[in-house]
Amino acid sequence: MTVMSYLGAIGAAQREAMDADERVIIIGEDVEANVYGTTGGGKSRSDKGDFLQRYGKNRIRNTPISEEGIVGAAAGAAMTGLRPIVDLSYSSFLYMAMDQFVNQVAKNRYMFGGQASMPVVFRSAMFYGLNTGAHHSDRPYPMFMNVPGLKIIAPATPADAKGLLRSAVDSDDPILSFEACLLWSSKEDVDENEFWVPLGVARTARVGTDVTVVAISSSVPEAVAAAEELAKEGVSVEVIDPRTLVPLDRDAILRSVAKTGRLVVAEPAHRTCGAAAEISALVAEEIFDSLKAPIVRVTAPDMQIPFSPSLEKQMYPTKATIAAAIRRVVDLPALQPVAAAV
Amino acid sequence: MAELTRDTLREMQLRMLRIRAFDERASKMVKRGHIPGTVHTSIGQEAQVVGATMALGAGDYMSGNHRSHGHPIGKGSPLGPLMAELVGKATGVCKGKGGSLHLADFAVGSLGESGIVGSSIPIANGAALSSKVLNNGKVALAFFGDGAANQGVLYESMNMAGVWDLPMIFLCENNQYALSTPAHTVTSGIISERAAGFGMPGIRVEEGQDVLAVYDAVSEAVARARAGDGPTLVEVMTYRYNEHSEGLRLGTDYRNADEREAWLKKDPIMLFRHYLASQGFSDDELDGLEATALAEVDAAVAFSDASPYPDLSVAFDDLYTDKESAA
Ligand SMILES: Cc1ncc(C[n+]2csc(CCOP(=O)(O)OP(=O)(O)O)c2C)c(N)n1
Ligand SMILES: [Mg+2]
Numbered sequence: 275m276t277v278m279s280y281l282g283a284i285g286a287a288q289r290e291a292m293d294a295d296e297r298v299i300i301i302g303e304d305v306e307a308n309v310y311g312t313t314g315g316g317k318s319r320s321d322k323g324d325f326l327q328r329y330g331k332n333r334i335r336n337t338p339i340s341e342e343g344i345v346g347a348a349a350g351a352a353m354t355g356l357r358p359i360v361d362l363s364y365s366s367f368l369y370m371a372m373d374q375f376v377n378q379v380a381k382n383r384y385m386f387g388g389q390a391s392m393p394v395v396f397r398s399a400m401f402y403g404l405n406t407g408a409h410h411s412d413r414p415y416p417m418f419m420n421v422p423g424l425k426i427i428a429p430a431t432p433a434d435a436k437g438l439l440r441s442a443v444d445s446d447d448p449i450l451s452f453e454a455c456l457l458w459s460s461k462e463d464v465d466e467n468e469f470w471v472p473l474g475v476a477r478t479a480r481v482g483t484d485v486t487v488v489a490i491s492s493s494v495p496e497a498v499a500a501a502e503e504l505a506k507e508g509v510s511v512e513v514i515d516p517r518t519l520v521p522l523d524r525d526a527i528l529r530s531v532a533k534t535g536r537l538v539v540a541e542p543a544h545r546t547c548g549a550a551a552e553i554s555a556l557v558a559e560e561i562f563d564s565l566k567a568p569i570v571r572v573t574a575p576d577m578q579i580p581f582s583p584s585l586e587k588q589m590y591p592t593k594a595t596i597a598a599a600i601r602r603v604v605d606l607p608a609l610q611p612v613a614a615a616v
Numbered sequence: 617m618a619e620l621t622r623d624t625l626r627e628m629q630l631r632m633l634r635i636r637a638f639d640e641r642a643s644k645m646v647k648r649g650h651i652p653g654t655v656h657t658s659i660g661q662e663a664q665v666v667g668a669t670m671a672l673g674a675g676d677y678m679s680g681n682h683r684s685h686g687h688p689i690g691k692g693s694p695l696g697p698l699m700a701e702l703v704g705k706a707t708g709v710c711k712g713k714g715g716s717l718h719l720a721d722f723a724v725g726s727l728g729e730s731g732i733v734g735s736s737i738p739i740a741n742g743a744a745l746s747s748k749v750l751n752n753g754k755v756a757l758a759f760f761g762d763g764a765a766n767q768g769v770l771y772e773s774m775n776m777a778g779v780w781d782l783p784m785i786f787l788c789e790n791n792q793y794a795l796s797t798p799a800h801t802v803t804s805g806i807i808s809e810r811a812a813g814f815g816m817p818g819i820r821v822e823e824g825q826d827v828l829a830v831y832d833a834v835s836e837a838v839a840r841a842r843a844g845d846g847p848t849l850v851e852v853m854t855y856r857y858n859e860h861s862e863g864l865r866l867g868t869d870y871r872n873a874d875e876r877e878a879w880l881k882k883d884p885i886m887l888f889r890h891y892l893a894s895q896g897f898s899d900d901e902l903d904g905l906e907a908t909a910l911a912e913v914d915a916a917v918a919f920s921d922a923s924p925y926p927d928l929s930v931a932f933d934d935l936y937t938d939k940e941s942a943a
Binding site: 297299332333335337338340342343344345346347348349350351352353354355356373374377378382383384385386387388389390391422423425445446447474520521524 | 714731732736737745756768779933934
């Protein structure tokens, strides 16, 4: 075990994957100079050019700023023997390549009757909460959940970032990894040996009996903090981190809610048609009779991300808004007016 | 011009005949409701398709577009599974999941046809990137129309292929119309000349109905790619005889009848037949090729007719590598 940051763990996974298989390449804007911190050293952001020296220009490739061309080329490369990891930097840039994601990456295996293999990972960082304005702050994973054929991961801890990325690189299905910048510097003990976190298996971040909080990405640590606070008042909160959004570990969610009878879902994406909406619908459809209280979603509202820090910090689930939602489902009086984001 | 064996010359004519016979049959089958949806035929463009596909090696890759039957046929795909795919049978080359717009036969390097105009160009570029990284000597070719030549992704791809010296051929099938729109009304300048902006050779084959002219131009581009000298843009001037898609009846006459007549006089199959006759092929032999192509199409239809439709139980197959993820 060694202490790794979330970003360092991603770098470590990339290094392991590059070492393990010659067919793995990394392409993206500014990857050669390690601008985004995952093509450098193993533990933290380190010397620039580290991967470039180690693996050479054939396997570490700077691209032009041509997202559509990059994503399509990565798909074509994956169909013909490579296993590319594509660093798309900001998740808002995925829109530039929407046609390639939806019409080629997601559809080719099915459309061609299984002839195409699509072993490619598209990594992008969600830069929300950092006052970068509306164009750089998106959390677009729900719209990709609506595209059959893609698999989607959203790690919330350094260990999951490392283990899920290894599984993603080894998968013959296309994977989109949505990483949260707010988590980049979070640290924990991570196995420095190779390990794989299986896709489609949720993690129970905290065990509890009264309420289930399903939390996604940076909402996970907020949910755990809220759970700890409520524990002091005698409310036992279970926190489930799906980790993989497609395929979703439905059983883990249903098992937990069947046990607790109460569900709060917290995520940083927009409210309408978000992952929280899907998870809520799943529980309502499958185990309605187990519910002791209405489901509550804690999400970002359906609006643009404002620049000013005083406005932006209200946008995403926090310990306080998640705690308020938990109070609601267990019928505790609210401590303070429930914030707009609930 | 390359010295071609008699076998190669014969094969060129046979593949052009196969495409014509296949598409003429497909057109009929659409009109009779035997093929669901619609098809886009390559009738009239056979020289351009066969000249390009036969310039590629067996292991080379290609991607294509909606006008898509000719590409795999030109690359040597057997006709039965292609026809079964058009009909939607379980024995189709894509198990009935793709249809006319999405033929693919990875066994011959056909990485798939795209219904989205321009969308498959970067797929071939990626195949060329594979070849480069894996150093396996393969080249890749993207077929696209004059209409697709105005999609931005082409230029992203040309730039990437140029800067990375990819073994890549961008092949523009300029049949002078994108659906009802004459290319010159929406295209600034000459498509092949755009190559200069990316520091790559741009070649226009004016005699695109001459299979040997196309073959020579593409062969040169393939040789350059294989030698590590990077990509080429080849624009081939050609003409489609049929409507944009079968069964489409447009109210306006956007093409003029004289123009069509003039192109019919340069029919690629007829031209090449004359050439082959001048090279000592007998009438019997040339008639025989036509009969062979028709018989192959008959057999393909019979194969399709005898094949079952896919069972509902396979509907989710190949969505993901594992069945559990498709729930
Ligand atoms: C992105 C996109 N836009 C529009 C269409 C509708 N469409 C299908 S084929 C076509 C014309 C394409 O012309 P061209 O690329 O020259 O190919 P051709 O049909 O002439 O072979 C159009 C407009 C489409 N399928 N995809
Ligand atoms: Mg055209």
